[in-house]
Amino acid sequence: MNCRTESIVPTDTRELRLVSWNVNGLRAVAKKDPSFVEVVETANADVFAIQETKLQEGQIDLVLPGYYQTWNYAERRGYSGTAVFSREEPLRVIRQIGAPAADDEGRVCALEFDTYWFVDVYTPNSQGELARLDTRLAWDATYRAFLTELAADKPVVTCGDFNVAHQEIDLKNPGPNRGNAGFSDEERESFTRLLDAGFTDTFRARHPGLTGAYSWWSYRFNARKNNAGWRIDYFLVSNDIASRVTSASILNEVYGSDHCPVELAITL
Template identity: 40%
Template sequence: MPKARHTRRGGMRLVSWNVNGLRAAIRKGIDGWIETIGADVLMLQETRVLEEQLPKDWSWPQGHAVHLHPAEKKGYSGVATLSTLEQDVLPGFAWGEDATDIEGRVLVTRHGELVCVNTYLPNGGGGPERQAYKERWMDAWRAWLAPWVEADHPVVVVGDLNIAHTEDDIWNPKGNAKTSGFLPQERAWFTKLLGDGWVDSFRHVKGEGEKIYSWWSNRGNARADDKGWRIDYLLCNPAAAKRIVAVDIIRQAGLEVSDHAPCILDLSD
């Protein structure tokens, strides 16, 4: 369990965390970590829950506005955004194959001038058909994001994007070259996404070469040996990038609560 509040280094803190099932995360002590991390806007992915399925003796953190966007399929996918700031929900992502986002993958919220796009990008590990769907989804989502990158107010796209961009973002690049999440076409797509103007806040602060991961397989000793992938991001448009102060990935929280670690972005006021 966390013992001390995680030091804030900017005026506003955004956090992205794939919780691998919110009900399980509650049992594993996510409440303590939420308090420790102290996010102004906390964006969760893979919540896999409806409001009525949450434990009756549990409640959302006090003082937070909460919006859930679950998948239609029970126990699957879903995102949620919690905030201590004012929070309005904006129209979400729709595309040709899914006009209502039935898998619960994108939730857009506005907090004053800040817009947050909470995203859980599909996983392509289910076979060729699912990989093809993932890539079509990626292209549609990238096109949908395009107007946001040019906004004169801060926009941050956060979440589990299920892609490790470079060899610095994965512990065994050669061994995973044919694995969904590190395929050449996925990495090339991510390069194009950044070319659109989005800034990877982690690399903006840390630079190239540093290997810090945000997800670890539950197989073998991957977690204990820190054999992971960085597939969780906080991407900033230029207006938000000017305000980046600090980033962090809290591995211990991932080890205790989920297979992903929470990723932190501190912005100046």
């Protein structure tokens, strides 16, 4: 299944193509076929955001002609990390949101552009037995307040691995997974509060009843082959620009990670 949709672009506006991908280790993806650079070149996006880079500064020499590179590294080696590659140079960058338990993990790259904020996020996982649920919920609350503050200045586009399947339609097996990390009532309710704060889940808004649309699959049990997945990677936008979305897609033909990229086209 390929969830691409057709785009209808007004002639007097500029359509932006935006891509987000949890690469689960950039150095590994850079060596695969196709390589990370080839994936970026094929996508031809205005902004390409990644999560879970798992590296520190100087550990990769990534050549992407035409793109400005914005990185946020975790203090812990081989862990977390985010990056954004943008054709436009950001006016400023924010890398910490004031969440003490996770602000040293490289989880946010917020880039200000002329007409909008672009925010790449890798949300903390609640872990087995929900061992890190309190940290996760505290992060969610801080991130929600952070986005709300940005949105008071300019419209916001935020993307990344939010580590939650919001509704039952967003994972293959909701019953057995209820209460597990990524599908606990607490995490789902927290995501609802984020949407209620003034943001739209662009994929679900475009495809309200589409089943089998996932962005992450376990490496076990042939999950990807059987499409036993979860939709935990999102593009959210401020409600006041939701009508400008022209397409929202899951690029499940792209391999190299246990996640696949997600894509948004929007006129701004």
